[in-house]
Amino acid sequence: MLTIERFAAELYAFAGSVTGAERAAARTCLADALACAAAGVGTPAHASAAAAMGDLDRGGDTQPVTVWFSGTRTGVLAAAYLNSVAVSAHDLDDGHRGAIGHPGGAVMPAVLAELELTGSTVDPLEAVAVGYEAALRIAQARDPARFERTATGRWGSYAAAAASWFVHGDPPATLAHALAHAGSLAPQLAPPDPRAVDGIKEGTPWAVVAGLMAARLARARVPGPLYLLEREDAYGPGDLDRIAARHPGTVTESYFKRYACCRWIHPVLDRLADMYPGAPLSAAELAGIDAVEVVTFERSLRLTNRPDPRTLEEAHYSFPFCVALALTAGPDALLPIRPETLGDPATVDLAKRVRLTTDPAYDAAFPGRTPATVRVRTAGRVRELSTPTARGDPGLPLPAEALRHKHRRLAARHGPAVDAALARLLDPTSPVDAHELTQTISRPQEER
Numbered sequence: 001m002l003t004i005e006r007f008a009a010e011l012y013a014f015a016g017s018v019t020g021a022e023r024a025a026a027r028t029c030l031a032d033a034l035a036c037a038a039a040g041v042g043t044p045a046h047a048s049a050a051a052a053m054g055d056l057d058r059g060g061d062t063q064p065v066t067v068w069f070s071g072t073r074t075g076v077l078a079a080a081y082l083n084s085v086a087v088s089a090h091d092l093d094d095g096h097r098g099a100i101g102h103p104g105g106a107v108m109p110a111v112l113a114e115l116e117l118t119g120s121t122v123d124p125l126e127a128v129a130v131g132y133e134a135a136l137r138i139a140q141a142r143d144p145a146r147f148e149r150t151a152t153g154r155w156g157s158y159a160a161a162a163a164s165w166f167v168h169g170d171p172p173a174t175l176a177h178a179l180a181h182a183g184s185l186a187p188q189l190a191p192p193d194p195r196a197v198d199g200i201k202e203g204t205p206w207a208v209v210a211g212l213m214a215a216r217l218a219r220a221r222v223p224g225p226l227y228l229l230e231r232e233d234a235y236g237p238g239d240l241d242r243i244a245a246r247h248p249g250t251v252t253e254s255y256f257k258r259y260a261c262c263r264w265i266h267p268v269l270d271r272l273a274d275m276y277p278g279a280p281l282s283a284a285e286l287a288g289i290d291a292v293e294v295v296t297f298e299r300s301l302r303l304t305n306r307p308d309p310r311t312l313e314e315a316h317y318s319f320p321f322c323v324a325l326a327l328t329a330g331p332d333a334l335l336p337i338r339p340e341t342l343g344d345p346a347t348v349d350l351a352k353r354v355r356l357t358t359d360p361a362y363d364a365a366f367p368g369r370t371p372a373t374v375r376v377r378t379a380g381r382v383r384e385l386s387t388p389t390a391r392g393d394p395g396l397p398l399p400a401e402a403l404r405h406k407h408r409r410l411a412a413r414h415g416p417a418v419d420a421a422l423a424r425l426l427d428p429t430s431p432v433d434a435h436e437l438t439q440t441i442s443r444p445q446e447e448r
Helices: 003-015 020-040 044-053 076-088 104-118 124-140 156-168 172-185 204-219 263-275 283-287 298-302 312-316 319-328 345-351 360-365 400-414 416-425 434-440
Strands: 065-067 072-074 289-296 354-358 372-378 381-387
Touching (some): 003 124, 044 312, 104 204, 124 172, 156 204, 263 319, 289 319, 354 360, 400 416
Parallel strands (some): 289 354
Antiparallel strands (some): 289 372, 372 381
């Protein structure tokens, strides 16, 4: 039996036995994704994506699928694409260490779009858990030494395909072919270039489109390449055996972000917040910093790391800029990063004093952990703190109030109805009605 066939059978069994703990984790993931989307709507990335879509797949009232927080509806593929852009625009969406990526931006747009399209009453939290399990088991079994592009788009399609399969109530035989098509249709994405971002970022929105199309191909009985994983170079000897759906599900393993930047930068920002709880620093304090030294793992050096980023996307991938912004403007300046902070003279000046080095021990810990050390050198003094990983990881979870602070801040411009909906999602006693939730997030800001 081929790996995808075996895994599909296991995933079918998993889908029929989602646990209370997995449903609770799915609540948090859903709330976090929608909060991120509330802030992501209206960003340059989202506006550009909407313009690029043009009339593609637009069906108006004949295909009533909501583009979140916009007051508009369109075809299922275009809506899911744009909603995925919104979730990931600020790089604040949840992530998974082993997979080295962000499942929420692939799962949530697919789940809510298919529920709205079909009118299905299946449990949205179970659909979320199935989507996470499909993608993350396949992604985390890869050997990081065998691939260069750590982009969610390479595996997010599995999540969307599995979610579509679950919501539509397709037979078990359809699932293996949906997953096979999903892997085949996933965006290829060019290898990263540390000199510049490419505007496509993780490629997650295209993975959502690929996954939804994959499920439709399987539903139409188009055979998929079931041998796909056996031909994939990212798996070494024995790795395919690790692709297995089981409890506790991977939805319980997500981390949650406090800062709008690459997760690899977060441990440093956490320690700087401990070192300087009164940030932002005064002009005199900033002038007294001779250097900020960051010890990290080798993959961090492949980020853009521009001290003076030209776009928000470049800022999200810059250790020097994010470190400097946390000190010149305080941690909340990264929740999210605003366009007006780009080019700030004090921040850019300090960013040019940030130095990155690596430690082989930290390389060995990646991707399971992202350890870091930060040293701040001032006249006659060195302050140093280290951490084994970032706050928000499953082993070092964010306090409930920190997560609520994030959600309130990101959704503030959308009014009390959205804030209340996000709070209800985090309340384990509150039922989750996907159709009511979609109505709440359907209206544009000015109507609230």
